Amino acid sequence: MGRSLPFDYRELAECIAAGRKDEVVIDFARLLSAHYGRMVKHFSGNEVDPHNNKALFLEAADVWCRRVLAPVRERAAMGQRSASGRAVTDPKKVIEYYLTPWYEALKLEDPSRYRMRDMGPAPVYTGPEDEATCLMLSICASVDVTPIRFRVGKNGGKVARIWGKVHADGNWYDSDVNDPMLVLGEHHEFEDYDEVEVPL
Amino acid sequence: MGETIRSASTSALNAPSPRDGEVRHTKLPDTFDGIRFEIGRMIKYVQDSADDPVVVGNAHRICHEYADRMGIGEASEVDGKKLCTEAIEAWCREHYVYLNDPPNIEFIQTPRRMVKQTRVPPEVIRFAIEPLCDAMKATADAAEVDAYEPPPITWGDCDEGSDFALGHAAAVGIRPLGFDFGGHDGTLHHVWANMGGVAADLTEPGYRLGDFSSFEHYESVEVPL
Numbered sequence: 427m428g429r430s431l432p433f434d435y436r437e438l439a440e441c442i443a444a445g446r447k448d449e450v451v452i453d454f455a456r457l458l459s460a461h462y463g464r465m466v467k468h469f470s471g472n473e474v475d476p477h478n479n480k481a482l483f484l485e486a487a488d489v490w491c492r493r494v495l496a497p498v499r500e501r502a503a504m505g506q507r508s509a510s511g512r513a514v515t516d517p518k519k520v521i522e523y524y525l526t527p528w529y530e531a532l533k534l535e536d537p538s539r540y541r542m543r544d545m546g547p548a549p550v551y552t553g554p555e556d557e558a559t560c561l562m563l564s565i566c567a568s569v570d571v572t573p574i575r576f577r578v579g580k581n582g583g584k585v586a587r588i589w590g591k592v593h594a595d596g597n598w599y600d601s602d603v604n605d606p607m608l609v610l611g612e613h614h615e616f617e618d619y620d621e622v623e624v625p626l
Numbered sequence: 627m628g629e630t631i632r633s634a635s636t637s638a639l640n641a642p643s644p645r646d647g648e649v650r651h652t653k654l655p656d657t658f659d660g661i662r663f664e665i666g667r668m669i670k671y672v673q674d675s676a677d678d679p680v681v682v683g684n685a686h687r688i689c690h691e692y693a694d695r696m697g698i699g700e701a702s703e704v705d706g707k708k709l710c711t712e713a714i715e716a717w718c719r720e721h722y723v724y725l726n727d728p729p730n731i732e733f734i735q736t737p738r739r740m741v742k743q744t745r746v747p748p749e750v751i752r753f754a755i756e757p758l759c760d761a762m763k764a765t766a767d768a769a770e771v772d773a774y775e776p777p778p779i780t781w782g783d784c785d786e787g788s789d790f791a792l793g794h795a796a797a798v799g800i801r802p803l804g805f806d807f808g809g810h811d812g813t814l815h816h817v818w819a820n821m822g823g824v825a826a827d828l829t830e831p832g833y834r835l836g837d838f839s840s841f842e843h844y845e846s847v848e849v850p851l
Contacts, residue, residue: 446728446729446731447651447731449649452733454754457754457755457781458755459781460725460779461758461776461779462755462758463723464777465758465762465774465776469762469766469771477724477831478725489758490755490757490758493758493760494757524753524754527753527754528754529647531745531746531750532646532739532742532743533646535679536745537743537746538746540746540747542750545753567728567729568728569725570725570726570729
């Protein structure tokens with residue numbers, strides 16, 4: 427990214443401010459959180475309590491965004507299924523694709539009558555990595571997994587990478603969804619770091 | 627507390643509920659007037675649920691299925707209301723997931739929309755969460771993950787949980803209905819349903835019909851029906 431200091435995060439903060447007020451992002455964050463909680467409870471044999479479990483909600487946002495929004499070349503290197511759909515530079519378009527059948531079903535008087543149609547290949551996100559980070563943080567903020575921060579790694583006094591840092595259930599977690607090699611809580615190593623809280 | 631919330635906003639009470647797919651954005655003051663507006667909307671959504679075919683149909687189905695499970699045939703009107711209160715509370719609790727709103731934003735869905743969410747086919751949910759299912763295969767048996775069927779659920783904060791329960795109660799004629807509020811330090815920060823004089827707080831998984839939390843202050847608002 428090679429930005430010069432001082433790093434101006436205001437544009438990214440405005441992106442999150444807009445995202446967390448967006449009904450599509452809120453609907454998506456809620457669907458993701460509620461269903462991931464139930465799924466983890468199921469596969470843990472009821473060992474994990476999903477009730478208002480902010481760490482689980484954060485994990486859902488982190489995993490989903492990392493799998494869908496991380497740069498294609500990085501995902502391919504990880505052996506993940508490669509998408510072949512149209513390229514989009516707005517990460518919200520990717521969410522809209524995944525929510526389209528849900529919204530179509532809700533338009534019916536009885537959504538159970540909805541029949542899943544062929545949605546075609548998923549769009550491929552090719553936009554800025556910063557915006558993928560912003561969307562992940564917006565999803566977190568939409569279900570009040572807060573506070574949230576931007577964290578920057580610097581080499582030679584220059585910003586080399588930006589990722590998210592999120593507070594959930596008493597702990598701070600680094601979340602760099604642009605690298606599928608990482609998992610929630612991990613980040614790349616840099617000479618120096620800065621972080622700034624996103625006003626909500 | 628110097629201020630009360632008993633008088634809901636007239637404009638909020640008079641405005642119709644949003645239609646299917648409609649989203650309304652309203653800028654609210656961070657005062658009791660903002661809370662009064664929100665309560666007006668909550669009341670309106672319960673009132674509209676009493677005549678909404680989606681909520682009415684679901685509420686009657688819940689009560690009939692519950693009566694069948696309990697082996698109850700013809701019941702007196704009083705017993706019927708008690709049975710429906712139990713049935714609705716249990717069904718709503720099973721199908722509702724508590725989630726916070728975004729900070730400084732009140733997001734309220736209608737009971738109609740929430741009922742519809744529970745009817746969305748599992749393959750539609752599965753499509754949206756497929757990346758999570760793929761990731762789950764790293765720790766769970768892949769065949770079991772492939773066979774996993776997302777449950778029929780809806781979600782929301784305490785406002786929506788209360789509206790969800792009260793909308794169903796209104797639809798089968800349980801009366802009186804109201805919202806009970808609780809808070810500390812001069813604020814009211816939690817709400818639960820009051821169905822025929824019985825508390826129903828869906829937001830606490832361990833609670834049962836009649837349970838509610840302790841607060842310094844309480845207020846109640848009846849839903850005119």
